[in-house]
Amino acid sequence: VARYGAEHKTETRRRIIETAGRRFKQDGIDGSGISALMADADLTNGAFYAHFASKDDLVANVVADQLRSQRDALAMLPPGRAALADYIGDYLSPGHRDQPSAGCPSAALLDEISRCDGPVRDAYTDGVTAIISEIATRLSPNEPAMAHTTALGLFTILVASLQLARAVTDRKLSDQVLHSGVHNALSLLDLGYHNADN
Amino acid sequence: VARYGAEHKTETRRRIIETAGRRFKQDGIDGSGISALMADADLTNGAFYAHFASKDDLVANVVADQLRSQRDALAMLPPGRAALADYIGDYLSPGHRDQPSAGCPSAALLDEISRCDGPVRDAYTDGVTAIISEIATRLSPNEPAMAHTTALGLFTILVASLQLARAVTDRKLSDQVLHSGVHNALSLLDLGYHNADN
DNA sequence: TGTACATCAGTGAACGCGCGTTCACTGATGTAC
DNA sequence: TGTACATCAGTGAACGCGCGTTCACTGATGTAC
Numbered sequence: 443v444a445r446y447g448a449e450h451k452t453e454t455r456r457r458i459i460e461t462a463g464r465r466f467k468q469d470g471i472d473g474s475g476i477s478a479l480m481a482d483a484d485l486t487n488g489a490f491y492a493h494f495a496s497k498d499d500l501v502a503n504v505v506a507d508q509l510r511s512q513r514d515a516l517a518m519l520p521p522g523r524a525a526l527a528d529y530i531g532d533y534l535s536p537g538h539r540d541q542p543s544a545g546c547p548s549a550a551l552l553d554e555i556s557r558c559d560g561p562v563r564d565a566y567t568d569g570v571t572a573i574i575s576e577i578a579t580r581l582s583p584n585e586p587a588m589a590h591t592t593a594l595g596l597f598t599i600l601v602a603s604l605q606l607a608r609a610v611t612d613r614k615l616s617d618q619v620l621h622s623g624v625h626n627a628l629s630l631l632d633l634g635y636h637n638a639d640n
Numbered sequence: 641v642a643r644y645g646a647e648h649k650t651e652t653r654r655r656i657i658e659t660a661g662r663r664f665k666q667d668g669i670d671g672s673g674i675s676a677l678m679a680d681a682d683l684t685n686g687a688f689y690a691h692f693a694s695k696d697d698l699v700a701n702v703v704a705d706q707l708r709s710q711r712d713a714l715a716m717l718p719p720g721r722a723a724l725a726d727y728i729g730d731y732l733s734p735g736h737r738d739q740p741s742a743g744c745p746s747a748a749l750l751d752e753i754s755r756c757d758g759p760v761r762d763a764y765t766d767g768v769t770a771i772i773s774e775i776a777t778r779l780s781p782n783e784p785a786m787a788h789t790t791a792l793g794l795f796t797i798l799v800a801s802l803q804l805a806r807a808v809t810d811r812k813l814s815d816q817v818l819h820s821g822v823h824n825a826l827s828l829l830d831l832g833y834h835n836a837d838n
Numbered sequence: 839t840g841t842a843c844a845t846c847a848g849t850g851a852a853c854g855c856g857c858g859t860t861c862a863c864t865g866a867t868g869t870a871c
Numbered sequence: 872t873g874t875a876c877a878t879c880a881g882t883g884a885a886c887g888c889g890c891g892t893t894c895a896c897t898g899a900t901g902t903a904c
Contacts, residue, residue, distance in 0.1 A: 451880070470755050472670035475857060488861085489881045497858065552800070553751055556740075556807035557668050563809045570804070571813065594804075594817060595797060595824030602750070602800035603792070606768070609754035611761045615769065619792060626793030629831055630824060649847070673890060686894085687848045695891065 455493045458483045463504050467550035468543040471501055471558070501558060502565045508547035509569025516576045523635060526580055526596075530627045533600050534620045539607045548597075549604040573597070581634045592634035599627045653691045656681045661702045665748035666741040669699055669756070699756060700763045706745035707767025714774045721833060724778055724794075728825045731798050732818045737805045746795075747802040771795070779832045790832035797825045 461482035465474045476497060477487040494500045519525040532538065533546065542550045548570070555566050577593035578586065603623030607616045659680035663672045674695060675685040692698040717723040730736065731744065740748045746768070753764050775791035776784065801821030805814045 454880080470670065470752065472668065473755065476859080477856085485880095486882055487859090488883060491859070492880065548804075550751055552803045552807055553748055554668065556803060557671065560809060563807055567808045567810050567813065570808065571810075590816075591820040591823055594801070594820040595827075598797050598800035598804060598821065598824070599793060602796035602803070605750045605754060605800070606746075606792075606796060609750055609761055610765045610768065611758060612765050612769075615765065618788075622789040622792040623796065625789055626796070626828060629793075630827065633827055633831075652847080674892080675889085683847095684849055685892090686850060689892070690847065 451493075454483070454485070458485070458490075458493055458500070459503050459507050462500060463508050463547070464543040466501070466504060467508075467545065467547060471551065471554050498559055498562060502561045505547065505551075505555065505562055506565040506569055509566065509573060512546065513569065513572045513576055516573065519580070521580060523631065526577075526631060527628060530596070530600065530624055530631070534603055534607075534623045534627070536617070536620065539604060539616065539620065542608065546601065546604065548601045549608075552601060552605075570597075581631075589634065592630060595630045596627055599623055599630065603627075649691075652681070652683070656683070656688075656691055656698070657701050657705050660698060661706050661745070662741040664699070664702060665706075665743060665745060669749065669752050696757055696760060700759045703745065703749075703753065703760055704763040704767055707764065707771060710744065711767070711770045711774055714771065717778070719778060721829065724775075724829060725826060728794070728798065728822055728829070732801055732805075732821045732825070734815070734818065737802060737814065737818065740806065744799065744802065746799045747806075750799060750803075768795075779829075787832065790828060793828045794825055797821055797828065801825075 462479045476490050480487050480490055538545050574593045578589040581589040581592050607619040610616045660677045663680055674688050678685050678688055736743050772791045776787040779787040779790050805817040808814045
């Protein structure tokens with residue numbers, strides 16, 4: 443019989459996964475050491491291996507968790523063009539740009555993930571597939587192939603626009619990247635909607 | 641008077657910058673140690689600091705060099721829609737996806753660059769500004785603001801589509817991401833051209 | 839023409855440091871009697 | 872009700888290793904005489 447409640451260890455594991463998500467998005471995966479990750483969760487480095495088999499194991503769990511949250515947020519949007527347009531505006535906002543730790547995992551980590559091992563990329567594949575589907579069903583349910591293509595277009599414009607806005611040191615250029623991203627995403631969105639009407 | 645020709649050291653420096661570009665794009669910046677970088681250039685680690693003040697100094701030089709090459713390649717395209725469409729097809733090809741070391745630096749390194757220090761991001765800012773301008777002048781010279789927005793849209797679709805195609809472990813999905821990317825990029829391209837006619 | 843010297847790109851061992859991982863131990867708790 | 876024990880989440884020091892960086896040294900070369 444466990445001394446702590448049955449959920450105690452599960453809760454700690456969840457806390458590690460959540461705080462690690464923030465840390466990874468802020469400092470990168472390579473840039474976040476186990477000691478720092480555990481300190482974020484108010485623990486010491488030694489406890490890590492009671493919860494995860496390795497750092498890669500944590501990374502795979504964090505990636506899955508991050509994309510699941512993003513999917514859930516999308517799933518809670520009301521149907522229709524307006525909600526998606528709002529989402530695009532929030533995504534490409536200065537607030538999101540300036541706070542990577544609370545933001546989109548793909549914008550912060552996508553090309554680092556592409557250099558990770560199989561299990562991490564499998565977790566990413568599953569998560570991003572669900573997100574693209576979630577976007578696609580909100581576009582034109584009658585033309586799934588076309589909707590899938592448009593969903594990918596929206597996703598890629600958002601992700602790389604945010605990455606670019608973050609990389610650039612010229613504030614005015616950065617703001618312009620965000621505005622252009624919104625404009626282009628809305629163009630693609632409307633293209634998808636018009637085609638759905640045909 | 642130097643024992644070696646006056647260009648000897650300059651040539652070595654260039655060789656380091658070029659091989660480091662390939663290594664960074666393959667293994668990431670954090671993932672590439674000085675010893676490996678120097679071995680790539682047929683040198684030993686100790687010689688590094690005769691050429692660069694620090695690893696960050698090398699990174700800034702590599703970023704500038706990589707983006708300059710990409711800009712030069714764009715500048716050599718003949719004018720008109722067809723050449724740009726070809727470029728898009730080449731960019732989002734399986735060959736480019738499967739060989740990051742010879743490919744686009746933004747697709748391989750953009751979110752790692754956004755976590756780098758000022759000089760590296762300054763170099764990226766200058767380089768990417770020139771690339772966006774180069775694309776924009778090929779769209780609709782009469783409407784520079786619109787062309788700039790469309791150029792950013794093309795750039796971001798290309799970059800994130802390639803990142804996504806590389807990250808995903810499902811080959812069919814990866815191919816689909818490339819195809820959708822081409823489709824969406826061409827849609828945006830034609831939108832830019834039509835608007836230019838109005 | 840031949841020898842001694844100055845130059846300096848490159849060598850390779852070493853530095854302190856933080857990484858991912860391991861492990862003997864702690865100490866608060868629930869249970870047994 | 873009170874005491875002894877078993878449990879196990881978490882501690883913190885230690886491991887080998889590779890990192891970025893430093894530095895005393897090498898050795899091939901061009902020049903001086």
